[in-house]
Amino acid sequence: MKAPPRPADLRCREKGEDWTPAKQRIGTEGHMARVGFLGLGKMGSGMAARLVAAGHEVTVWNRDAAKCAVLAEAGAQVADTPAGAARGAEFVLSMVADDAASTRVWTDADGALPVMEAGAVACECSTISHGQVARLAAAASARGIGYIDCPVNGPPTGAAAGTLVLLVGADPVLLDRARPVLEPLAASILHFGAVGSGTGFKLLNNLLGAVHVAAIAEVAHLAGKLELDPETLIAAVESGPCASPHTVRMIRAMAHGKLSDQTGLAIGLREKDARYCLAMARENGTGMSVGETAYSWYADALGSVAAEDDSAMLRVVTARNGHAPAVPEGG
Numbered sequence: 001m002k003a004p005p006r007p008a009d010l011r012c013r014e015k016g017e018d019w020t021p022a023k024q025r026i027g028t029e030g031h032m033a034r035v036g037f038l039g040l041g042k043m044g045s046g047m048a049a050r051l052v053a054a055g056h057e058v059t060v061w062n063r064d065a066a067k068c069a070v071l072a073e074a075g076a077q078v079a080d081t082p083a084g085a086a087r088g089a090e091f092v093l094s095m096v097a098d099d100a101a102s103t104r105v106w107t108d109a110d111g112a113l114p115v116m117e118a119g120a121v122a123c124e125c126s127t128i129s130h131g132q133v134a135r136l137a138a139a140a141s142a143r144g145i146g147y148i149d150c151p152v153n154g155p156p157t158g159a160a161a162g163t164l165v166l167l168v169g170a171d172p173v174l175l176d177r178a179r180p181v182l183e184p185l186a187a188s189i190l191h192f193g194a195v196g197s198g199t200g201f202k203l204l205n206n207l208l209g210a211v212h213v214a215a216i217a218e219v220a221h222l223a224g225k226l227e228l229d230p231e232t233l234i235a236a237v238e239s240g241p242c243a244s245p246h247t248v249r250m251i252r253a254m255a256h257g258k259l260s261d262q263t264g265l266a267i268g269l270r271e272k273d274a275r276y277c278l279a280m281a282r283e284n285g286t287g288m289s290v291g292e293t294a295y296s297w298y299a300d301a302l303g304s305v306a307a308e309d310d311s312a313m314l315r316v317v318t319a320r321n322g323h324a325p326a327v328p329e330g331g
Helices: 020-026 042-053 065-074 082-086 099-107 130-142 156-161 172-185 197-225 230-238 245-254 267-283 289-305 310-319
Strands: 034-038 057-061 091-094 121-124 146-149 164-169 186-193
Touching (some): 034 042, 034 082, 042 065, 042 156, 042 172, 091 172, 099 121, 146 164, 146 172, 164 172, 164 197, 172 186, 197 245, 197 289, 197 310, 230 245, 245 310, 267 289
Parallel strands (some): 121 146
């Protein structure tokens, strides 16, 4: 006998489950949603493709229109502006780089929110600042539009495979309504609470990643000076108490003084996320001294390896011989 389902805000969707109950919640049987998708970078392109494959009526927009071609061939419509992608959509999702890009696609004159109808749902999947979430949620609410705070965990390969983890802050009723659109993107949906809580965790998580990477770079740098065998170092870390998928990926690359074979978060994006997290801490009257030190490495790296994978942090640490740069004014 099949076990009863878990409560909606705790349920984790396992691959291969039947989607029919979720489809029925969106309307009549067989109805799929009209979805606008804004931003087709490494993450957004895979996510939008998942929605097309699931059968939703998807209209995409990207700053560089050439990146829309693959989605168009798969069946998506292409819009010239964010407003064009959002007009008439029941759900609009965004996956862009930062606050400035988020403002551009949502609230500029040709942005999504000004043309979305009351009752539609705006879902921001980008990693943006806590303050930006509050501004977008207020702008959406003023127009009678639902807002879901939904950053994600996972690499571009996970976006393409539909195995992301969605970190959600939203009204639970609104989240349940959006599940038919969100479920094709994810292996699990973690509902943290109200709007802002998803981004709050995402920023904390990415600062934790920054701390891990900076520490691993320092360890790899000193291990090289001690002439520790790289393969033995890797085996020891992988079998030790600090092992995690991220730690293992970093040490496998850094122990040999090279970039990771698996593309991860770019140095410039990690710097942005850490900066947003430290600002959130200050707004809440909390110090994060370890995070500040890790952030100093990322800020220093912007001039040399901003576009590289996290594992390029070893180059920055090596250039400074392990001596951390001063923390930039204001974080």
